[in-house]
Amino acid sequence: MNAPRKLKVATTSLAGCFGCHMSFLDIDERLLDLLEFIEFDRSPLTDIKHCGPCDIGIIEGGVCNADNVHVLREFRANCKVLIALGACAVNGGLPAQRNHLDLRDILAAVYVTEEGLAPGTQIPNDPELPLPLNQVHPIHEVVRVDYFLPGCPPSADAIWKFLTDLIAGRTPHLGHGLIQYD
Amino acid sequence: MSESSSFILDDQEIPFMPGQSVMQAALTAGVFIPHLCYHPEFRPHGSCKLCTVKINGRPATSCTTPAAAGMAVESNTPEILDKRRTLLQMLLVEGNHFCPSCEKSGFCMLQALGYELGVVAPRFSLLYPTRPVDASHPDVLLDFNRCILCELCIRASTEVDGKFVFALSGRGIKKHLVVNAESGKLADTNFSLADKAAQVCPVGVILPKRKGFAVPIGQRRFDAAPISAHVDEFKPVVSAQGERP
Ligand code: SF4
Numbered sequence: 001m002n003a004p005r006k007l008k009v010a011t012t013s014l015a016g017c018f019g020c021h022m023s024f025l026d027i028d029e030r031l032l033d034l035l036e037f038i039e040f041d042r043s044p045l046t047d048i049k050h051c052g053p054c055d056i057g058i059i060e061g062g063v064c065n066a067d068n069v070h071v072l073r074e075f076r077a078n079c080k081v082l083i084a085l086g087a088c089a090v091n092g093g094l095p096a097q098r099n100h101l102d103l104r105d106i107l108a109a110v111y112v113t114e115e116g117l118a119p120g121t122q123i124p125n126d127p128e129l130p131l132p133l134n135q136v137h138p139i140h141e142v143v144r145v146d147y148f149l150p151g152c153p154p155s156a157d158a159i160w161k162f163l164t165d166l167i168a169g170r171t172p173h174l175g176h177g178l179i180q181y182d
Numbered sequence: 183m184s185e186s187s188s189f190i191l192d193d194q195e196i197p198f199m200p201g202q203s204v205m206q207a208a209l210t211a212g213v214f215i216p217h218l219c220y221h222p223e224f225r226p227h228g229s230c231k232l233c234t235v236k237i238n239g240r241p242a243t244s245c246t247t248p249a250a251a252g253m254a255v256e257s258n259t260p261e262i263l264d265k266r267r268t269l270l271q272m273l274l275v276e277g278n279h280f281c282p283s284c285e286k287s288g289f290c291m292l293q294a295l296g297y298e299l300g301v302v303a304p305r306f307s308l309l310y311p312t313r314p315v316d317a318s319h320p321d322v323l324l325d326f327n328r329c330i331l332c333e334l335c336i337r338a339s340t341e342v343d344g345k346f347v348f349a350l351s352g353r354g355i356k357k358h359l360v361v362n363a364e365s366g367k368l369a370d371t372n373f374s375l376a377d378k379a380a381q382v383c384p385v386g387v388i389l390p391k392r393k394g395f396a397v398p399i400g401q402r403r404f405d406a407a408p409i410s411a412h413v414d415e416f417k418p419v420v421s422a423q424g425e426r427p
């Protein structure tokens with residue numbers, strides 16, 4: 001008898017702070033239980049650079065620059081199920097607090113008019129750098145998203161409940177105490 | 183006289199006093215109906231529509247509909263819960279609700295109802311409106327980003343404080359809360375932290391300064407139990423007949 005095939009899981013952080021990934025690691029030794037059922041593809045945990053065909057894609061962070069859009073589309077194209085993990089992926093979160101400001105003004109405030117800058121400092125324009133978007137967007141405004149797990153970050157218990165439900169083939173249900181917006 | 187008057191709410195018999203709304207009767211009987219613009223101390227406003235139920239098959243706001251004997255009221259049905267979730271989602275995307283930095287988090291009715299009804303996705307595109315805060319007043323901060331236009335502050339300032347500090351202005355998606363002063367600033371009104379209007383906002387707009395995040399996460403109003411378990415806190419203060427509410 002063959003053991004059931006392990007589910008392939010890819011994760012990434014776009015315009016996030018890696019707090020959601022840290023919260024994921026906070027499931028602690030349950031990570032070993034999880035690894036009985038899943039294996040990681042592209043993820044900060046494996047350092048694989050591109051996403052292959054996967055069962056589950058987990059996106060932390062919203063979309064704040066052109067590279068975020070490319071990575072998000074790569075995940076959507078390769079993952080059967082795509083999950084928005086955390087406040088930033090769900091509604092833009094902290095980075096989206098810049099949305100009522102003009103992008104040029106923000107860059108100027110940091111690189112031009114700020115006191116104490118080194119002489120000659122200017123707004124970075126290296127072609128290697130991804131172009132920032134005018135506003136930060138939650139990921140469902142760019143690709144179709146199958147599941148949302150809010151929280152800043154979602155607690156380890158919420159992530160555990162969510163993933164174990166999903167792996168068992170149930171619709172993830174959080175319930176009081178695990179669903180949180182802050 | 184009509185001690186025996188009652189109606190049926192989701193298979194449960196709910197007694198009522200003459201003059202009570204469906205909402206007041208349900209809350210008195212310990213049955214929670216989600217609401218935002220209803221407040222036990224004020225006349226019903228009927229604007230948020232979150233309390234919508236079906237009465238004899240027709241949608242109606244339970245906070246404004248007088249209870250009547252023999253009504254068949256549906257509240258906790260998949261169809262109605264779905265409509266309520268949609269209303270909450272529209273409110274959340276129309277403002278800037280960044281709960282992690284909101285002092286009202288854990289005490290907020292909009293947030294607590296989102297949890298109660300299982301709202302996890304925004305569903306719609308976010309509007310990200312530009313609404314500068316008013317920090318002019320020495321004791322109170324106004325963060326308009328979170329206003330849901332329930333008019334409770336307006337009702338409190340007008341009916342209880344007699345001060346007319348707040349009003350709504352504009353139409354449709356442009357409707358917004360304004361402060362009744364030439365400058366538009368709260369500091370230029372006679373508003374005070376002791377006003378009733380400073381106590382009633384169900385969300386995080388009217389906030390006392392220097393008090394943020396005083397209660398640790400885990401001990402806030404809606405941390406331990408969902409809002410539906412707080413039903414006693416929403417029971418009408420005057421149960422019947424003419425007088426407010
Ligand atoms: S008002 Fe309520 S829903 Fe809005 S940000 Fe504050 S806690 Fe969150």
Ligand code: SF4
Pocket residue numbers: 328329330331332333334335336359382383384385387388
């Ligand atoms: S400030 Fe608060 S109480 Fe006043 S209308 Fe807005 S949400 Fe309602």
Ligand code: FES
Pocket residue numbers: 216217218219220227228229230231232233234243244245246
């Ligand atoms: S609570 Fe009834 S319409 Fe708002």
